[in-house]
Amino acid sequence: EADIYQTPRYLVIGTGKKITLECSQTMGHDKMYWYQQDPGMELHLIHYSYGVNSTEKGDLSSESTVSRIRTEHFPLTLESARPSHTSQYLCASSKGGYNEQFFGPGTRLTVL
């Protein structure tokens, strides 16, 4: 069982709200990632970080931001949620070497 946590697990909000999805890991991994995944579909990389104060955009990043102030914490913020943001959001971490990724349980977001 990977030591990576996501909160909340489920979130239902209205359009236009600002939300932050939390992700924390206790493995001391330097690399962390956010993915968006519709049920049964492919993963889309939103943002990633290779260390504190280092963040990079993925393929699907334009409507969200991330921060990496502490090694163990990598929150994702949507400034203004829209129905098109309805999806599952997966956080993952890895540590150098072979880049094997450890995934959290996901946050299922519904925007009404």
Place this chain on the structure above:
Amino acid sequence: SQQGEEDPQALSIQEGENATMNCSYKTSINNLQWYRQNSGRGLVHLILIRSNEREKHSGRLRVTLDTSKKSSSLLITASRAADTASYFCATDPNSGNTPLVFGKGTRLSVIA
């Protein structure tokens, strides 16, 4: 897109049969990894094969890698109903410090 392609997209077999899934990719790689995802959950790392390896085994899993054809296969022997899940390949590109590139996944159903 650099994403790999899994084949088939969906596979349905009887318990006890073998399941074979294929993955093709486009760039040179350091290693290739296979992940499993149960419905509504995060991904779990199954097995990693390095670019200089041709075959690897782990329990009922057998992975092959053909770098000349840029393809890999995952064989699950003597499948069980509990193997029902989506399976994703992911490549670690041999091009700087870039994240894993995940394929689109194969949805496996094992019928008891």
